[in-house]
Amino acid sequence: xxxxxxVVDDFMPKFWDGVLVTLQALGWxxxxxxxxxxxxxxxxxxxxxxxxxxxxxxxxxIRNTPLLVQLFFLFYVVxxxxxxxxxxxxGIIGLGLHYSTYTAEVYRAGIEGVPVGQWEAATALSLSxxxxxxxxxxxxxxxxxxxxxxxxxxxxxxDSPMISAIGALDMLGEGRAFSDTTFTTEAxxxxxxxxxxxxxxxxxxxxxxxRRLVR
Amino acid sequence: MSADxxxxxDQSNPAVDGKELIRFDKVTKRFGSNVVxxxxxxxxxxxxxxxxxxxxxxxxxxxxxxxxxxxKPEEGTIRVGGKYLTHEERNxxxxxxxxxxxREVRKNIGMVxxxxxxxxxxxxxxxxxxxxxxxxxxxxxxxxxxxxxLLDMVGLGDKTDAYPTQLSGGQQQRVAIARALAMRPQVLLxxxxxxxxxxxxxxxxxxVLRDIAHTTDITxxxxxxxxxxxxxxxxxxxxxxxxxxxxxxxxxxxxxxxxHERTREFLSAVL
Numbered sequence: 001x002x003x004x005x006x007v008v009d010d011f012m013p014k015f016w017d018g019v020l021v022t023l024q025a026l027g028w029x030x031x032x033x034x035x036x037x038x039x040x041x042x043x044x045x046x047x048x049x050x051x052x053x054x055x056x057x058x059x060x061x062i063r064n065t066p067l068l069v070q071l072f073f074l075f076y077v078v079x080x081x082x083x084x085x086x087x088x089x090x091g092i093i094g095l096g097l098h099y100s101t102y103t104a105e106v107y108r109a110g111i112e113g114v115p116v117g118q119w120e121a122a123t124a125l126s127l128s129x130x131x132x133x134x135x136x137x138x139x140x141x142x143x144x145x146x147x148x149x150x151x152x153x154x155x156x157x158x159d160s161p162m163i164s165a166i167g168a169l170d171m172l173g174e175g176r177a178f179s180d181t182t183f184t185t186e187a188x189x190x191x192x193x194x195x196x197x198x199x200x201x202x203x204x205x206x207x208x209x210x211r212r213l214v215r
Numbered sequence: 216m217s218a219d220x221x222x223x224x225d226q227s228n229p230a231v232d233g234k235e236l237i238r239f240d241k242v243t244k245r246f247g248s249n250v251v252x253x254x255x256x257x258x259x260x261x262x263x264x265x266x267x268x269x270x271x272x273x274x275x276x277x278x279x280x281x282x283x284x285x286x287k288p289e290e291g292t293i294r295v296g297g298k299y300l301t302h303e304e305r306n307x308x309x310x311x312x313x314x315x316x317x318r319e320v321r322k323n324i325g326m327v328x329x330x331x332x333x334x335x336x337x338x339x340x341x342x343x344x345x346x347x348x349x350x351x352x353x354x355x356x357x358x359x360x361x362x363x364x365l366l367d368m369v370g371l372g373d374k375t376d377a378y379p380t381q382l383s384g385g386q387q388q389r390v391a392i393a394r395a396l397a398m399r400p401q402v403l404l405x406x407x408x409x410x411x412x413x414x415x416x417x418x419x420x421x422x423v424l425r426d427i428a429h430t431t432d433i434t435x436x437x438x439x440x441x442x443x444x445x446x447x448x449x450x451x452x453x454x455x456x457x458x459x460x461x462x463x464x465x466x467x468x469x470x471x472x473x474x475h476e477r478t479r480e481f482l483s484a485v486l
Binding site (some may be wrong): 115120124135 | 283284322325326328334337346350359395403
């Protein structure tokens with residue numbers, strides 16, 4: 001097997017396009033997954049059945065069906081009655097939605113880990129529901145689940161190539177397209193290395209954060 | 216160490232007049248098939264310091280938790296300052312109280328827990344200012360100034376910025392007492408507040424409570440195994456057994472010449 005730096009060089013413009021798509025998908029996807037997951041987790045603690053029941057059904061459904069199917073659904077079926085979105089936007093929403101059902105479980109565990117005495121103290125001080133959540137429960141719950149949340153960022157990075165299936169070419173999508181048309185393999189290697197280059201520092205960052213937050 | 220003067224002087228609550236402040240009417244509380252309180256009737260006059268004694272499982276802590284609305288009674292009504300805590304009147308009928316009504320009545324009640332339950336994500340000062348600012352709408356600097364006074368009062372004036380994990384159990388409990396007082400409650404509920412403390416830290420906490428009992432007119436309801444403390448501060452001692460008050464009287468009478476056989480047994484076991 002010969003390694004040709006010229007091929008790598010030729011791939012670079014497409015590669016950077018792909019990196020941009022990957023990072024956008026990861027960044028926005030994380031934002032959606034983290035915030036929506038929190039919404040699910042809080043909704044699931046509601047004492048109103050008409051809130052918990054549908055939320056539980058939807059999150060359970062999403063968590064137990066493949067991301068790829070969801071991406072196809074969002075891209076091909078939703079526009080039938082809803083808005084038509086670009087492949088990347090669809091991919092971001094798909095990734096974020098899918099992973100929000102996992103982060104919801106993480107938040108749930110974190111919330112349940114807050115001692116019941118904290119809720120009781122909040123009640124004894126007559127704190128409002130909102131204040132109890134934002135000032136007392138969530139700061140404690142989120143602090144302990146940050147490492148677990150971080151793992152899902154890395155998992156999401158590794159799942160991000162799936163959005164190529166609906167035409168949002170991430171770095172792997174660009175690499176495959178390039179390799180298929182030039183009959184070379186260098187591009188795929190570059191992409192593999194790029195995943196490590198993104199994922200590893202992210203893990204290190206998470207571990208540092210973990211050391212700081214979990215005492 | 217002297218108690219904050221404000222506590223006695225500008226209570227926004229009705230003046231202490233020795234009238235009935237807390238009233239339980241036929242309150243029944245069950246956990247499953249276990250009847251903890253059985254049609255309990257009892258009342259506490261304002262400004263009084265009442266200690267609940269009795270064997271564990273006799274329902275003492277349940278009473279405090281019902282007052283704090285951490286539990287709801289199956290039957291009966293509870294009134295605080297003449298207002299129903301569990302119910303509200305709508306169109307002349309008594310219906311189950313809504314969240315808003317409960318919060319309004321509950322503001323008059325403060326509680327100190329066995330396990331302190333300070334918010335670990337807040338400094339001592341923030342623990343104390345949180346509720347006055349977010350619930351009572353006190354301006355932040357006013358709340359902080361008052362919190363500092365309260366911390367001084369409990370002997371922790373130098374610990375404003377300390378987080379709960381940096382404090383000993385006794386110090387945490389004293390912050391918790393300050394936190395409860397910051398809401399200027401009419402009633403202070405003390406639920407075995409020294410039970411979780413190392414023996415050498417108990418005295419400091421009890422001193423603070425004694426000080427509050429003697430220098431303020433706050434009504435105190437206290438569940439404790441510290442009989443010496445109970446004797447010191449109590450105007451009235453209630454002996455509980457199996458969800459009922461079987462004997463009550465002044466501390467003097469209850470500790471020196473209890474009438475009921477059960478009370479005698481209990482006191483000889485714990486004293």
